């Protein structure tokens with residue numbers, strides 16, 4: 001194969017007859033190899049979204065497993081991820097055509113999703129885009145770097161003469177071609193696979209029907225990608241099992257991390273002129289845990305671990321969906337003290353703690369002692385569980401320092417548990433710009449709790465349970 005050759009991939013008009021041909025198994029020709037493999041430094045995938053058909057960008061729903069994208073880029077992200085070592089985001093969810101999940105390669109191969117590109121790029125820049133024009137009988141083609149080996153890159157162009165459809169449903173608009181299916185085929189070329197003789201394989205030269213069937217790679221395609229990158233080595237290749245963001249600290253768990261020099265790879269917030277992943281480098285690990293500060297510029301997409309000291313195909317982990325701007329859910333924690341009248345005050349919330357809003361996130365406490373003074377306080381230093389006086393039943397659940405907010409009477413009747421407290425915490429923070437935790441930063445985590453008068457109690461006061469939340473965009 002000439003390194004500068006284009007791989008032209010033929011559409012449905014020819015495939016219709018191919019479907020009718022019944023070939024004996026002994027006549028089938030298995031996967032073919034183009035003679036290169038894509039190096040670890042060239043795993044990035046971007047999309048320049050110049051697709052002109054309305055049907056190419058009419059999936060506006062998005063998908064929590066594929067954060068930050070809709071339309072054509074989302075379809076292409078899914079297409080390339082189908083070749084990966086494991087199911088994307090562990091579940092492989094997101095394609096109604098593949099209830100078994102996206103990510104079927106089972107080889108030592110994973111992509112680095114880098115979102116939107118700012119241009120079609122040069123040949124070899126690892127960008128998908130539409131090409132205005134028509135080449136009769138050809139849907140799309142994959143090309144390598146000018147004058148360079150295909151080990152370092154590719155570029156995929158889709159002819160505008162066809163009506164492209166971004167799905168994600170398995171039933172497309174009439175007369176359209178499935179972008180995800182054709183992208184999955186073309187990316188197979190970028191990985192080093194030639195056409196196969198198996199008509200049910202994604203790497204079959206003729207796209208069958210509308211192309212939806214090509215979204216899912218088949219046993220022949222899997223054998224091909226494993227022949228190039230090796231069968232997934234679970235003893236060496238790093239595996240990501242979970243990711244969490246607390247404030248600005250990213251914590252990932254998994255296996256096969258190195259003792260030193262691990263890297264976390266993030267999707268850059270785009271559009272991006274380069275496909276180079278956003279990396280945090282030099283990370284030590286006990287083998288199963290990594291923590292790092294969230295780097296500026298990280299966007300919604302994927303997170304991966306590049307194992308310290310491990311070059312080659314076994315060095316880059318599977319991908320988990322990661323959205324640094326997602327709002328962590330509000331959670332209750334800690335133990336409420338039992339008041340002298342056997343009230344057990346309990347915290348709740350309503351609304352969203354949005355940094356771009358000036359009100360609308362209310363913290364409440366129910367089941368308080370009636371007709372007593374109460375106030376809410378918060379901290380930004382995490383949780384605590386410090387006994388509130390010797391012999392009492394309450395705990396200080398917010399790590400000091402703490403910020404007192406509004407004091408108010410709980411209402412209800414003395415001696416009963418009908419008291420309550422409520423504060424639009426967001427409005428209070430906006431009105432008190434010098435308060436602890438201001439100005440609000442997206443991703444910052446707060447812990448809050450209610451204090452109230454209870455004269456017979458050990459400290460003449462008691463405390464509710466606590467609530468934790470993160471500031472949303």
Ligand SMILES: [Zn+2]
Pocket residue numbers: 007008009010185186189195204205
């Ligand atoms: Zn092809």
